[in-house]
Amino acid sequence: MNSADTESGRSNANRGLAPLTCSCGRCGRPLAYEDRLMLAELTVCDACSDAFSLCVDCNAWTLLTELDAENSCSACRQATLPIQAYAYKPEPVFFGTGSKLFLGLELELNLEERSCDLPTLAGACLQILPYCYAKKDRSIRYGFELVSHPATLNYHRTAWSQALPAWNRIRQTHRFCCAGQTGIHVHLSKAFFSAAELAKLVYFCNQPTNRDFLAAIGQRPLGHWSRSEAGGIKQALSGEYDRYRVLNCNPAATVELRLFNGSERWEDILKNLEFADAIGHWIKQPDCRPGCDYRHFLAWLLGNPQPSGGYACLSDFIRQHIDLL
Structure with a gap:
């Protein structure tokens, strides 16, 4: 070189x-x-x-x-794929107008028999409810979780009303066994609430005098998957509690109501969505104080005139089951 x-x-x-x-x-x-x-x-x-x-x-x-x-x-x-992995979490798409409170539905669907082809069933559900997606859930023995993108209560009502004939045909074809084995969770957008309003919501869901009422609304006893425990508002709001509570505050953008029994019946799904929307709007009322219990909520809900949102399914359910409270 x-x-x-x-x-x-x-x-x-x-x-x-x-x-x-x-x-x-x-x-x-x-x-x-x-x-x-x-x-x-x-x-x-x-x-x-x-x-x-x-x-x-x-x-x-x-x-x-x-x-x-x-x-x-x-x-x-x-x-x-019709059924995504458990960790699947797409970018949220918001559906509906007329309300600043958006609700996300998580519907755990369990089947009696393993003869059903789950991807085919999930595909049929998503075809009639295109604002939803399906994912695996470790708590479901044989089935999947049907999860909606955030939507207003009226959007949920309209979407399910249009899908209901096909949904009922799916229910008749497949043997679901959701009640007692699965749950329904409803997420409420955190941005709808102030810090004080979130604290009142945590207090309401953990107040001992409200536990029988919450169990009646949820149609199942409060227990391991949805505990109600007094105190600890600061810890709940900071995400220091585990998520298995009536109100899970851990998600970054939502709070999650976990008290509802599993069901594939539209009447139960609508009642649960209406309760989430109603409790979210009631908490924001000026006369709703941290010490308010379920009787104040019922007076507001069943008053005359009723709240402008209209919660007919929830109101009918409460009138039929008031003896349980």
Whole structure:
């Protein structure tokens, strides 16, 4: 190597130029840097590039072994599956107008028999309720959780009313066994409440005099999955409690009512949604104080005139079950 070559090499190094060679990330053989190909974030040679192809859905370079017969990658296939993984949490899409309180429904669906094809059933549910998605849940023996995007109470009503004929046909075809084995959870948007109003809601859900009322509304005893325990408002609001409480404050953007018994009946689902909406609006009333118990809520709900939202299903349920309180 002459001095000219040495000086040239030093000059290239000083300028920070790329090395003249690199290695293929699949076969390991060296190749000229300018001949390299970057596929799926991997440096490969021309020969190894034949092991890759474009996904037809996301247009990303993918190993052929990870593509299906339609040239769709595993990530895109997973995104189109009717039943998502337990950790699946898409970006929320908000549905409905006329109210600043958005409700998210979590409906745990359990089946008696394993003869049902769950992806087919989930696909049928999502076809009639397109603002929902389905995901796995570890507490469900054989089934899935039907989860809605956040929506106003009126949007939920309209969507389910339109889907109800098809939903009832699904119920007649498949043998659900939700009651006593699963739950219904309703999320309320945290942004709807001030800090003081959230504190009143926590107090209401943990006040001893309200426990029988909450159990009657939820149609199941309060227990391991939905405990009501006095005190600890500060801890509840800071997310220091575990989530298995009547009111779970741990989610970043919502609070979750967990008291409801599982059911696939629309009447029960609507009653639960109406209760979540009603309690959320009642908490914001000027005369609702931290010491208020369920009798103040009932006086407001059943008063004349009724609240402008209209909670007919909830009101009828309370009138029929008032002897339980």
